[in-house]
């Protein structure tokens with residue numbers, strides 16, 4: 277990159293960070309909902325949201341020049357084709373991810389100290405918004421499950437939907453707030469689903485999510501101590517964060533019969549950073565990995581695989597755990613892939 281292009285690149289990077297923070301402000305003050313009601317001047321929008329016009333006007337300045345709102349003859353508009361990425365109950369809504377990013381700013385001093393002194397930032401340091409990342413991840417994933425779990429994810433593995441339709445014992449490891457279990461239990465009433473998570477708060481929410489489903493249950497427990505037998509074990513975005521991923525993968529293998537299936541959804545990158553150059557999602561995922569996955573694991577003396585552990589490392593670890601047949605398949609989300617693992 278030439279010098280002047282690099283300066284422009286850094287300026288665009290700063291703009292992205294600043295807009296991410298102000299999008300969080302807009303979410304928490306109700307400005308996006310108010311704007312979705314239709315075009316408004318800054319005074320009208322401030323009145324709609326019950327806020328001070330001077331602040332709203334400056335915020336709108338950032339939103340318009342940042343390409344999020346449009347401005348026409350004094351009226352600010354949040355176009356519907358933009359609103360669907362900031363509001364609403366669909367997987368297109370990126371607000372949970374935007375909020376997660378801006379919430380990381382609070383832990384940066386602890387992270388910087390860990391660079392120098394070692395150790396890491398404990399999960400308890402992330403403040404109320406991120407205290408239960410399982411819950412926040414659930415916010416992002418719940419619509420993904422509703423729209424894509426049955427056909428997009430399960431449908432990618434030949435024979436899996438038929439097996440679940442016939443009736444199978446399924447464990448969802450690191451189930452978070454139970455959104456995958458609830459969708460699957462509804463779609464496959466002949467199968468039984470157990471959600472397991474180490475965090476009692478998210479398990480409580482999971483029980484609420486799957487309330488009334490007779491074939492769904494939840495347990496608080498450590499996957500590194502997994503026992504029992506299941507036909508299918510699923511793990512959605514829950515293996516790379518494990519403090520002892522090697523132990524967990526061996527436990528998973530031990531809990532499956534020889535015709536069992538381990539269905540793991542994780543990030544879709546290479547273990548070799550050089551191969552990730554040019555991937556438009558890589559810098560974001562390395563950043564999240566550093567600010568959460570890696571440091572929280574190091575705080576517990578864990579393996580700190582990080583979110584960018586990559587398919588090569590994943591394949592090696594799955595083979596070490598006793599999975600001799602591993603297919604890596606495309607998922608409905610480009611940042612994730614599916615590992616269909618068989619003994």
Ligand SMILES: C[S@@+](CC[C@H](N)C(=O)[O-])C[C@H]1O[C@@H](n2cnc3c(N)ncnc32)[C@H](O)[C@@H]1O
Nearest residue numbers: 410413414450451452473474475498499512514
């Ligand atoms: C990134 S979240 C994914 C949650 C869920 N699968 C979803 O899609 O919403 C990872 C989850 O793994 C759980 N977890 C981490 N370590 C665990 C362990 N050793 N045993 C069980 N659950 C664990 C966390 O509490 C968290 O809820």
